[in-house]
Amino acid sequence: MAWYISPLVFLFLIFRSYNGSNDFLKIQMSGSAQGTTWHITYYAKDSIVRKIQVDSILTRIDSSLSIYKPFSLISRFNASKKGIAIDEHFAAVVSKSIEAWQQSEGLFDITVQPLVQAWGFSAKPVKKYPDSAKVHALLQCIGTDKIKLEGNRLIKTKSCITIDVDGIAQGYSVDVVADFLEQQHITDYIVEIGGEIRVKGRKKPGGEKMSIGIEAPGDYGFEAPVIQKIITINEGAVTTSGNYRKFHESNGEKFSHTIDTRTGYPTRNNLISVTVFAKDAITADAYDNVLMTMGLEKALIFTEQREDLAAYFIYKTPGGAIADTASSRFYGLFVRGEEKGEK
Known part of the structure; x- marks a missing residue:
């Protein structure tokens, strides 16, 4: 299967290593599914969940x-x-x-x-x-x-x-796997499939929050990142939609894979990517697409009106520069010192 995700924002997981013995094991596993890769880290006293079980679910x-x-x-x-x-x-x-x-x-x-x-x-x-x-x-x-x-x-x-x-199923898959972990009484984990993430609990033994990094490439075709943020959460999901890797070009003009079903044409606005935080991955995955279609101004208004969503935006200014901003609730997720974005 090839469920192609299109994050022009790359979500990567940040884990601090630790030394010393404790009652909890840090168990990590990974594999391939749905045209992408998946990774799981959880803390438990034994390897309760195994790769073959996750593969079977997917x-x-x-x-x-x-x-x-x-x-x-x-x-x-x-x-x-x-x-x-x-x-x-x-x-x-x-x-x-x-x-x-x-x-x-x-x-x-x-x-x-x-x-x-x-x-x-x-x-x-x-x-x-x-x-x-x-x-x-x-x-x-x-x-x-x-x-x-x-x-x-x-x-x-x-x-x-x-x-x-495709715009919602990968988030749903993350939720199904996360729910399976919880059914096995695992309360501290991070599940990631193709960049879509759900987190619960904290790292062991130190009790630190799970950290998620958001990295953005400089521009279409450039490799060097220009924006990097780190967020920490106790529980919830983070997904991204964007146009950096999945677009077409015709007569020198790029157009997005995000289709506006009201017009039938690819979306054209100033957004490059949207990262959404919600209680579960299926919700975040659905609304990152919605916000991408809206454009920055309408997306910010829509997000602020909903208590169940928070969002981080990377966009192009009228002058062609790349800038970032976030909804008020998303700013609360940033690691100290990274709260300021451009508006």
């Missing part, structure tokens, strides 16, 4: 939500005319997607797949980008209001509806 999610597997449930739904019976993973992601669609006034929309394919951001490259007539035609098959959950069935009201949950 494989089951893949079989439900991967559009790159022809026999997955989502592929079967997309090929159907009216809908199919779905499992608990599919239902959870669709339910959250409908909620995000409603609360974002349609900016988050999993029925975007026809547009994603048309603009060349799916597995198949395109030779020609769609013209206005093609975009208008595709918009007739777009809209979360054209799907509905009825018990264990996902129904489409138009046969041309197809969905793509």
Whole structure:
């Protein structure tokens, strides 16, 4: 499977090593899944959770939500005319997607797949980008209001509806793995899949908060980072959406993989990336896409109006420089001395 994430912000984990014996072991494991890598660190008195268990969880999610597997449930739904019976993973992601669609006034929309394919951001490259007539035609098959959950069935009201949950499924996967750790009575951990992170508890034996670094490259095509921040959290999730690595270029102009389903065209605004903090990764993952589509000014207003979200933004100024800012609640996460951003 290839769930491509597009962080022009790279999230990396920061752990301070320690010496001396104690009752807790620091257990680390990693692997590959969903077209990316995953890493887990947890503290326990024994290796309660093993890599084979995590791989099994991610494989089951893949079989439900991967559009790159022809026999997955989502592929079967997309090929159907009216809908199919779905499992608990599919239902959870669709339910959250409908909620995000409603609360974002349609900016988050999993029925975007026809547009994603048309603009060349799916597995198949395109030779020609769609013209206005093609975009208008595709918009007739777009809209979360054209799907509905009825018990264990996902129904489409138009046969041309197809969905793509890449903008939320990786966050959901992080939550499923984190919830599994908690079911095994692990209370201090950090789970990361493709840069999407969920944290709970503290490091052992010192009791320090978990640290997460946010690094931004200087500009499209440049390697040197120009902004670096560190945040610390006791519990919650951090995800990033951005346009640095996943964009196309036509006639010398770059355009984003983030599609505005209201217009059918790639998003054009001053945002380079958005990093979101929320109580769980599925929420953070959904709204980092929403905020990217809004643009900086509207995204800041939207975030400040919600107590369940905090966000950090990297953007281009009118003069072409790269700057950063954050919502008021996100500033509280910064390590001392890194609170100031440009506004």
